[in-house]
Amino acid sequence: MGLKVSTMTSLFLFSLLVLGFSFSEAQKVPGMYVFGDSLVDVGNNNHLKLSLAKADFPHNGVDFPGKKPTGRFSNGHNSADLLAEKAGIVTPPPYLSLVSNKTSNNAFPITGVSFASGGAGIFNSTDQLFKQSVPLSKQVEYYSTVVYQDLVRQLGSSGAQLHLSKSLFTVVIGSNDLLGYFSSGSDLPKKSTPQQYVDLMVLTLKQVLKSVHNFGARKYVIAGIGAIGCCPSQRNQNKTEECNEEANYWTVKYNEGLKSMLQGLKSELKDIDYSFLDIYGVFVRFIQTPSTFGFNEIKSACCGLGNLRAQVPCVPVSSYCSNRSDHVFWDLYHPTEAAARIFVDTIFHGSQQYAVPMNVEQLIGA
Ligand SMILES: *[C@@H]1O[C@H](CO)[C@@H](O)[C@H](O)[C@H]1NC(C)=O
Numbered sequence: 001m002g003l004k005v006s007t008m009t010s011l012f013l014f015s016l017l018v019l020g021f022s023f024s025e026a027q028k029v030p031g032m033y034v035f036g037d038s039l040v041d042v043g044n045n046n047h048l049k050l051s052l053a054k055a056d057f058p059h060n061g062v063d064f065p066g067k068k069p070t071g072r073f074s075n076g077h078n079s080a081d082l083l084a085e086k087a088g089i090v091t092p093p094p095y096l097s098l099v100s101n102k103t104s105n106n107a108f109p110i111t112g113v114s115f116a117s118g119g120a121g122i123f124n125s126t127d128q129l130f131k132q133s134v135p136l137s138k139q140v141e142y143y144s145t146v147v148y149q150d151l152v153r154q155l156g157s158s159g160a161q162l163h164l165s166k167s168l169f170t171v172v173i174g175s176n177d178l179l180g181y182f183s184s185g186s187d188l189p190k191k192s193t194p195q196q197y198v199d200l201m202v203l204t205l206k207q208v209l210k211s212v213h214n215f216g217a218r219k220y221v222i223a224g225i226g227a228i229g230c231c232p233s234q235r236n237q238n239k240t241e242e243c244n245e246e247a248n249y250w251t252v253k254y255n256e257g258l259k260s261m262l263q264g265l266k267s268e269l270k271d272i273d274y275s276f277l278d279i280y281g282v283f284v285r286f287i288q289t290p291s292t293f294g295f296n297e298i299k300s301a302c303c304g305l306g307n308l309r310a311q312v313p314c315v316p317v318s319s320y321c322s323n324r325s326d327h328v329f330w331d332l333y334h335p336t337e338a339a340a341r342i343f344v345d346t347i348f349h350g351s352q353q354y355a356v357p358m359n360v361e362q363l364i365g366a
């Protein structure tokens with residue numbers, strides 16, 4: 001009898017715990033809107049007829065369910081997928097796949113849309129390298145003139161405002177602008193100093209964030225730029241395979257500028273919250289203690305040919321490494337799924353050291 005009571009008591013306590021747990025888990029995101037470049041493109045560029053910046057061929061996707069290339073510049077899932085998974089929603093589908101399928105009155109999914117496009121930059125002009133990517137300004141135009149209007153039709157004006165105020169607005173961009181500045185043969189250094197260039201990147205991004213605020217955005221997830229000077233394409237240009245210190249130096253300057261811009265934006269707009277993601281800082285930890293994260297190879301790409309598998313990009317004739325979990329880089333520029341997973345874990349749950357002033361989990365609850 002006594003045993004029975006205590007069993008019932010612990011069952012009762014157990015269900016309280018389960019209930020408590022599910023209450024805290026109930027803080028879900030209703031939607032996510034993703035803006036950015038190839039680090040988070042989930043297939044928009046596949047719908048651009050002339051674009052060269054596509055990942056629609058092997059060996060991309062070799063670890064994706066079905067082993068299919070999907071337009072993700074990765075062996076498997078990318079950061080957009082992993083962040084959506086953590087936030088408890090399906091990966092927001094590519095905007096261009098939705099409009100190309102759109103019959104007269106079908107609606108955009110309430111759980112969000114991705115505008116991210118490989119090759120895109122903060123500046124319209126950064127696109128000139130590939131021509132056929134969707135620059136950030138155009139991504140925001142698609143959001144405000146098409147998707148936002150559709151949400152208002154679906155949910156009503158105040159319903160849409162409420163929905164959007166709890167949704168995440170994720171922005172991962174800027175690497176292409178900086179890589180463009182520091183690429184050999186670029187004439188950008190003749191037009192502006194690196195300081196002027198990164199200042200204008202920050203200012204342009206600020207205008208973009210303000211304009212999505214006019215269309216309902218209240219919770220921003222903003223990624224800083226990673227250590228682009230250490231990506232295989234940059235190391236390959238150095239005789240001793242070292243990082244391009246100048247590119248890294250200005251990346252850090254940009255990130256500092258971005259962080260203080262966000263602080264300023266919050267005091268200007270008041271009703272926003274944000275999480276600034278220090279991707280650069282997480283990457284530095286990979287380099288300092290690779291084995292802590294299961295990495296054996298931090299310099300070389302996994303897919304490609306030649307020195308550091310960086311002389312020929314990841315194309316169908318390239319070879320790829322047998323173990324994708326112990327490489328930081330998948331190809332010339334992009335992380336493996338394994339590396340992306342650590343980035344996302346760190347910024348979602350991790351300390352303020354890497355997600356400022358709060359991590360994404362806290363942002364969702366804010
Ligand atoms: C668009 O249509 C194609 C072909 O019918 C289909 O494979 C694809 O899944 C559709 N995309 C979406 C996002 O529904």
Ligand SMILES: *[C@@H]1O[C@H](CO)[C@@H](O)[C@H](O)[C@H]1NC(C)=O
Pocket residue numbers: 124137138141
């Ligand atoms: C960038 O392109 C958009 C159109 O997509 C345009 O509205 C905007 O003025 C352009 N920005 C600059 C600085 O040229």
Ligand SMILES: *[C@@H]1O[C@H](CO)[C@@H](O)[C@H](O)[C@H]1NC(C)=O
Pocket residue numbers: 237238239240241242243244245
């Ligand atoms: C290689 O990188 C190191 C460290 O940044 C730098 O000191 C050196 O000048 C670079 N060498 C070449 C050939 O670029």
Ligand SMILES: *[C@@H]1O[C@H](CO)[C@@H](O)[C@H](O)[C@H]1NC(C)=O
Pocket residue numbers: 294295296323324325326
């Ligand atoms: C691949 O690398 C990971 C991480 O270092 C390791 O745990 C795993 O055992 C490796 N797999 C194989 C098949 O070697």
